[in-house]
Amino acid sequence: MATREYSFYPGCSSEKKTSASNYMVSVESMCKTLDVKLNEIPDWNCCGASIGYAEGGELPRTVMNARNLALAEEDSPGQDIVATCAACWLGTRESHERLGKDETLLNDTIESLKEAGINYEHKPEKNIRHMAEVLIEDIGYDEIGSHVSKPLEGVKIAGYVGCQTNRPFGIHGESYENPKYLDKLVETLGADPVEDYDQKVTCCGGALAFSEPEKSQNQIKKILESAYDFGAEMIVTPCPVCQMNVEVYQDQINKAHGTKFHIPVTYYSQLMTVAFGGNAKEAGLNGNIIKAKKLEEIAAK
Amino acid sequence: MSNTAMVKKYRNDFLREVEEKVEEGDWVRMCMQCGVCAGSCPLGDAWEHPPQEIFMMIRAGKREEVLGSDSMWMCTSCYNCIVRCPRELPITHIMHGLANYAHRLGLAPKANPTRRFAKIFWDNIATSGRVNELKLSLGLYFMDGFGNGIKKALAMKDVGLGLLKTGRLDPMGLFKAGGIKDKSGLQKALKKAREIEDTRKGY
Known part of the structure; x- marks a missing residue:
């Protein structure tokens, strides 16, 4: 089997000792099994996230993403860029699209980046993709299934797709309102998808979990409640912000509302690593604040 | 002062000001007032003026009310309004653009x-x-x-x-x-x- 190779944009939350460092650990394990080679963009910078808009205007935000695009092309010419973070993916792809449409923006970006000694050349054919797209479109469920050595039998999992992995770009062939790829992936790994999970594309509040905690926690409460209502034992997500927001505020929500939420929130890559026979450490399970006991048990088998 | 300069330049044609100065602002006149954005926003209840109202206020020249509003600052960047808008207005980006513009002119609510x-x-x-x-x-x-x-x-x-x-x-x-x-x-x-x-x- 030929090695698949991509230019890789890991993003700020993937670094060691940051909020999604365990996501990265599991992505590395997953890619090892799938024979996917990730070429990290040298000296990549932040995408500006969405919340950067207030102070960073359109041009400064575009410049940040164009710097990464230029560094990626220089390091791994012609390769698709893959991001594991929803915001990184969105920011990079959005900037790339705008650079292709708006000549003034393109020229201003080129001029700005010259200050950093970077020569930006626009490559319209460059694809900026989310890891979920690589899994579904390039590798496919069948091949993923062929690596399953420890099926996640009997685990009921709610696929929480969230916002930015789903909108505005989405995964080819999936709807915005009811994307099914996480459910299909859960099924491929031998677990039971919670197909009635009606809050699968509800926003967790994103960055407003910091600045407007009450309003965001109302959102998170809905996302958790629905998972419980339909019998989920675990939530799975493709987004680092979704993962963090839905996991870490459960205690605060419990205190405010008298609820008893205590449900693990995992990444798809953690499920895959365990189903592929990896151990708990390789799946980054030590990074989950609410322990994914069922996964730990399967990993220890 | 840039704010005074803008007021002078555009007089009360706030729509033209938004079209020229705000990111994706040239889409504002395309809004058909259906309200799907308002119904789709996760923080909809927290908006004093939902997006379609903001668009109509821009057309009505309500400059101070729009730029001083904390409504745009309720956007979580979830892109639900964008994918649902029947006229495909990039609403999320317009809200970000308005918030950025208000912030740069010093008109955005200080405490938000x-x-x-x-x-x-x-x-x-x-x-x-x-x-x-x-x-x-x-x-x-x-x-x-x-x-x-x-x-x-x-x-x-x-x-x-x-x-x-x-x-x-x-x-x-x-x-x-x-x-x-x-x-x-x-x-x-x-x-x-x-x-x-x-x-x-x-x-």
Whole structure:
């Protein structure tokens, strides 16, 4: 089997000792099994996230993403860029699209980046993709299934797709309102998808979990409640912000509302690593604040 | 003062001002007032004026009410309004653009927590090139002074400890430089970008 190779944009939350460092650990394990080679963009910078808009205007935000695009092309010419973070993916792809449409923006970006000694050349054919797209479109469920050595039998999992992995770009062939790829992936790994999970594309509040905690926690409460209502034992997500927001505020929500939420929130890559026979450490399970006991048990088998 | 300059330049043609100065502002006249955006927004209840109302207020020349509103600052960037809008207005981007414009003119509500957090966030990444999560959270907690900061930090203590114990927060983050290697290159590029944008927009 030929090695698949991509230019890789890991993003700020993937670094060691940051909020999604365990996501990265599991992505590395997953890619090892799938024979996917990730070429990290040298000296990549932040995408500006969405919340950067207030102070960073359109041009400064575009410049940040164009710097990464230029560094990626220089390091791994012609390769698709893959991001594991929803915001990184969105920011990079959005900037790339705008650079292709708006000549003034393109020229201003080129001029700005010259200050950093970077020569930006626009490559319209460059694809900026989310890891979920690589899994579904390039590798496919069948091949993923062929690596399953420890099926996640009997685990009921709610696929929480969230916002930015789903909108505005989405995964080819999936709807915005009811994307099914996480459910299909859960099924491929031998677990039971919670197909009635009606809050699968509800926003967790994103960055407003910091600045407007009450309003965001109302959102998170809905996302958790629905998972419980339909019998989920675990939530799975493709987004680092979704993962963090839905996991870490459960205690605060419990205190405010008298609820008893205590449900693990995992990444798809953690499920895959365990189903592929990896151990708990390789799946980054030590990074989950609410322990994914069922996964730990399967990993220890 | 840039705000006075804009008022003088556009008199009461606020729609034209938005079309020329606000990111994706030229879409505003395309809104057909269906309200799907308002019904689709996760924080819809928190908006004093939902997007379709903001669009109509722009057309009606209600400049101060729009730019001084905290409504746009309720946007979580979930893109639900964008994918549902029957006329395909990039509503999320217009809201970001309006918020940015109001902030740059000094008209945005001073106390709005998202405005302040967004500024701390941008300064954080524009300096070092990558997010420093500890500095970012502490910057937010302590923005209203030391006493308030301690209170907020204590309220978040358990969340922080959970992240710390699982290796998802760097306790030394305050003292580490971190970030990218070519900070100075990035800073220069961003400075240039700001200059160009300011000239183009007449700030």
